[in-house]
Amino acid sequence: MNILLVEDDTEAARHVVAGLREAGHGVEHCGDGPHGLRRATTGGHDLLIVDRLLSGFDGLRIVSALRQHGGHRPVLVLSALGTAEDRVAGLRAGCDDYLVKPFAFAELLARAEALLRRALMPAAPHSVLRASDLEIDLPSRCVTRGGRAIQLSATEFQLLEFLMRHAGQVVTRRMLLERVWNLHFDPQVNLVDAHLERLRQAIDRGFDHSLLHTVRGAGYVLRA
Amino acid sequence: MPSPPPRAAAIRLTLLHVGVVMLVVAALLGAVFLVTQRELAREVDRAIAAELGELRERYDPAGLASLIDAVQRRSATRGRSGALYLLIDAGGNRVAGNLPAWPDAAPGAARWINFDFELGEPADAVRHPARAAVHTFDSHHLLVGTDVAQRNAVAQHLRDALAWSTLLAALLSGMVGWWYSRRVGARVRAAARACDEILAGDSAARLPARAAGDEFDQLACAVNRALEHAERQTLAARATYSGAARELRVPLHRLRMRLESLAQRTAGEEMREALGAALGDLERAQRTLATLLQIAHAAADTPLSQAERIDLAELARSMVELYAPAAREAGLALAVHAAGSCAVTGNRQLLAQLLASLLENALKFVPAGGAVEVSVAAQGDGGAQLSVADNGPGIAPAQRAAVLEPFGRLERDAARPGSGLGLSLVTAVMRLHHGRVELAERTPGLVVRCEFPPAASTAVPRGSGSG
Numbered sequence: 001m002n003i004l005l006v007e008d009d010t011e012a013a014r015h016v017v018a019g020l021r022e023a024g025h026g027v028e029h030c031g032d033g034p035h036g037l038r039r040a041t042t043g044g045h046d047l048l049i050v051d052r053l054l055s056g057f058d059g060l061r062i063v064s065a066l067r068q069h070g071g072h073r074p075v076l077v078l079s080a081l082g083t084a085e086d087r088v089a090g091l092r093a094g095c096d097d098y099l100v101k102p103f104a105f106a107e108l109l110a111r112a113e114a115l116l117r118r119a120l121m122p123a124a125p126h127s128v129l130r131a132s133d134l135e136i137d138l139p140s141r142c143v144t145r146g147g148r149a150i151q152l153s154a155t156e157f158q159l160l161e162f163l164m165r166h167a168g169q170v171v172t173r174r175m176l177l178e179r180v181w182n183l184h185f186d187p188q189v190n191l192v193d194a195h196l197e198r199l200r201q202a203i204d205r206g207f208d209h210s211l212l213h214t215v216r217g218a219g220y221v222l223r224a
Numbered sequence: 225m226p227s228p229p230p231r232a233a234a235i236r237l238t239l240l241h242v243g244v245v246m247l248v249v250a251a252l253l254g255a256v257f258l259v260t261q262r263e264l265a266r267e268v269d270r271a272i273a274a275e276l277g278e279l280r281e282r283y284d285p286a287g288l289a290s291l292i293d294a295v296q297r298r299s300a301t302r303g304r305s306g307a308l309y310l311l312i313d314a315g316g317n318r319v320a321g322n323l324p325a326w327p328d329a330a331p332g333a334a335r336w337i338n339f340d341f342e343l344g345e346p347a348d349a350v351r352h353p354a355r356a357a358v359h360t361f362d363s364h365h366l367l368v369g370t371d372v373a374q375r376n377a378v379a380q381h382l383r384d385a386l387a388w389s390t391l392l393a394a395l396l397s398g399m400v401g402w403w404y405s406r407r408v409g410a411r412v413r414a415a416a417r418a419c420d421e422i423l424a425g426d427s428a429a430r431l432p433a434r435a436a437g438d439e440f441d442q443l444a445c446a447v448n449r450a451l452e453h454a455e456r457q458t459l460a461a462r463a464t465y466s467g468a469a470r471e472l473r474v475p476l477h478r479l480r481m482r483l484e485s486l487a488q489r490t491a492g493e494e495m496r497e498a499l500g501a502a503l504g505d506l507e508r509a510q511r512t513l514a515t516l517l518q519i520a521h522a523a524a525d526t527p528l529s530q531a532e533r534i535d536l537a538e539l540a541r542s543m544v545e546l547y548a549p550a551a552r553e554a555g556l557a558l559a560v561h562a563a564g565s566c567a568v569t570g571n572r573q574l575l576a577q578l579l580a581s582l583l584e585n586a587l588k589f590v591p592a593g594g595a596v597e598v599s600v601a602a603q604g605d606g607g608a609q610l611s612v613a614d615n616g617p618g619i620a621p622a623q624r625a626a627v628l629e630p631f632g633r634l635e636r637d638a639a640r641p642g643s644g645l646g647l648s649l650v651t652a653v654m655r656l657h658h659g660r661v662e663l664a665e666r667t668p669g670l671v672v673r674c675e676f677p678p679a680a681s682t683a684v685p686r687g688s689g690s691g
Binding site: 009011012015016018019053080081082083084085088100101102103104105155181182183184185186187188189190191194195197198 | 466469474476479485506514518521529530550552572580587
């Protein structure tokens with residue numbers, strides 16, 4: 001996939017570009033705002049990753065310009081501010097996701113790929129989600145695996161639904177905290193792993209192949 | 225918005241004003257009336273006394289003739305207008321004068337008498353009031369008086385005029401008072417509106433003030449100068465905040481990217497471990513920085529952003545559910561008493577972070593086997609109370625204030641991991657929500673109580689959306 005990175009911190013950008021390329025994406029890097037703005041509106045990239053605090057330039061201008069021209073391409077905003085206002089301003093300007101520096105590269109990659117996939121395959125209004133022999137029926141909130149009913153708590157159900165909607169993709173702990181618990185800060189202790197462990201017990205125990213996998217240093221993936 | 229203040233003050237002021245004006249005007253005009261009335265009465269008495277004096281001089285001890293003559297002459301012309309004369313003998317028979325009969329009072333009983341007499345033809349006689357002086361000459365009695373109907377009418381007119389003047393003064397003062405208090409009220413309300421706007425987050429709002437102003441304008445200008453100063457300080461604090469955030473986060477980010485790419489390329493196990501540990505340290509520093517910046521942001525007196533109506537009970541249940549596995553792992557019994565819903569105005573992320581801080585503190589300090597209870601209760605006054613109680617070691621009363629400050633840690637906890645920012649974050653978040661934090665004793669243990677004021681007393685939320 002073709003990604004445009006607008007970031008004036010060349011040192012950080014170098015690592016991001018290298019990492020994204022390693023993950024198999026084409027990356028174009030712009031080191032300043034005006035150039036980034038030009039490329040964003042003309043480049044035909046699949047995804048934009050924009051630093052909000054470019055020297056003398058608000059990265060959100062790129063997002064606004066893109067949206068004004070009717071561009072629907074997903075945008076991921078990076079910011080060193082990290083206040084609630086900053087995040088809301090980003091989302092209001094039309095960004096699809098917001099990441100506070102410093103972040104782990106794995107976090108950026110997981111979010112970028114989630115956005116790319118969402119752009120390619122918009123979430124169909126399925127009422128039943130399937131992964132291998134695991135099936136969840138959204139209206140009735142019934143979960144079955146291999147025809148066997150599985151009892152889940154409300155949170156476990158939400159976790160599973162999110163993982164199934166992103167089946168095959170890495171989902172980070174932070175993404176889960178944001179989407180399932182609506183928390184946009186880092187708790188001091190690891191809370192997500194214990195919940196995922198319970199979910200794993202519920203859906204994988206007693207079956208010969210596991211669906212829920214831990215990705216070291218990144219997060220989780222539900223893979224058929 | 226709070227309802228506009230009642231006009232009670234304007235009405236009270238106006239009534240007070242009218243009352244005072246009426247009192248003063250009535251006292252003044254009343255005095256004028258009394259003095260005038262007395263003067264009129266004296267004038268009559270003086271005229272009568274003078275007349276009587278003249279007639280007494282005419283009395284000749286030798287005979288009544290000249291007196292009778294004088295009385296008759298004067299009666300015929302009536303002398304002064306309205307003058308009354310009557311001379312009677314010892315038997316009470318009229319000798320001379322223009323009064324048909326002696327008034328009721330016995331002659332000689334009093335020197336001055338007031339009486340009524342009939343004027344005009346008997347068919348359509350009108351009773352007139354009169355005042356007279358009486359003098360006794362040996363056996364005869366002489367009455368010299370005056371018809372005071374006209375004088376009484378003058379007094380009556382004067383009284384009416386004064387009463388109407390008082391009423392008019394009251395009416396005018398009422399109108400002026402009402403107009404003036406309305407004007408003052410309008411200015412006070414305008415100032416109150418400006419204050420509401422400032423509280424609601426419009427830090428650029430100012431009290432209305434005219435350049436060539438009265439005391440109100442001077443007051444407004446003084447308040448505006450103070451606001452200006454506060455806004456400059458807030459802006460400076462915010463600039464410091466964003467500067468610090470950028471200058472710390474950007475290099476930390478670069479460091480992290482470097483360490484990560486090194487860790488990825490390194491083959492040696494030992495090196496990889498060291499880099500992993502460095503990344504772990506970095507992560508901790510990053511989290512501390514985030515909390516510290518959050519506290520600084522709150523301390524910069526920024527208005528509460530993204531304030532909305534939040535169900536505190538639901539938030540508490542959700543946070544307890546999130547922390548339940550971690551609590552189980554630490555051997556703690558974590559319970560929540562937050563039935564139903566309890567709405568407060570606030571920022572969901574900050575309140576969640578507050579709960580996270582309190583729960584993490586409990587996880588850290590309460591030994592295995594302990595119990596932690598989170599409770600949310602609506603208060604009678606429309607506010608709410610959130611409390612987290614544990615049966616851990618507690619905090620001595622003398623040290624409670626210290627742990628609410630950033631990096632305020634107890635000596636006994638010095639060896640434990642943690643930044644010591646948890647409770648100061650709680651303090652900062654509660655300050656942003658116009659609430660307060662209280663640490664209280666439990667036997668054994670600690671209760672942290674967060675009290676939220678009623679929604680009406682907090683700033684009006686701007687915008688919405690939990691984000």
